[in-house]
Amino acid sequence: MGITISETAAREISTIIDQQELDRQKVRLRVGVKGGGCSGFSYLLDLTETARDADEEFDQHGIKVVCDPKSYLYLNGVSIDFKDEVMGRGFVFNNPNATSSCGCGSSFSA
Template sequence: MGVTLTEAAAKHVKNFIAKRGRGIGLRIGVRTSGCSGMAYKLEFADVLEADDLPFDSFGVTVLVDPKSLPYIDGMELDYTREGLNEGFKFNNPNVKDACGCGESFQV
């Protein structure tokens, strides 16, 4: 399955990489954190690491490390604006529970 971006998220990532002037894509993973156990980590990738699993979505390369993939496989990353707030929204079918603040999750 892999990890995908919506068209809005891909456009946002492309624009940001263009402003940065460098980058090959977006690296998505998970780390142990928060009150529910896991949190997402996002960073712009400048190089392809040996163990990266690449997925293409609307012309953007999404890189995932093999240890994170079981927790986010099938996830869609969206970029939304709601009123004055805007940001990435993680649509992860593996999440069983999330903390009230929305910063961490359980699978």
């Protein structure tokens, strides 16, 4: 299954890479989880040039995605989209592994 990024999310990530003048050949989107948030875990998105040997790696719409093995246990099958709506703007996670998530959508429990 892996981690899926929508075309809309990939365009937004591309825009951020360009705005920050990062090297497209080296930069990767690190997707992960960390303890905390209202539901137990919070999602983590970061642009990095570092990929570790143990990382899972994916290529989605020209974006290189990396995820550490521990986070991947919670994120295998997740899809990431980007919404730009009247009520807010940001990345949206659809995680089939989450047993519940908070109202803001930035944390979950599994």
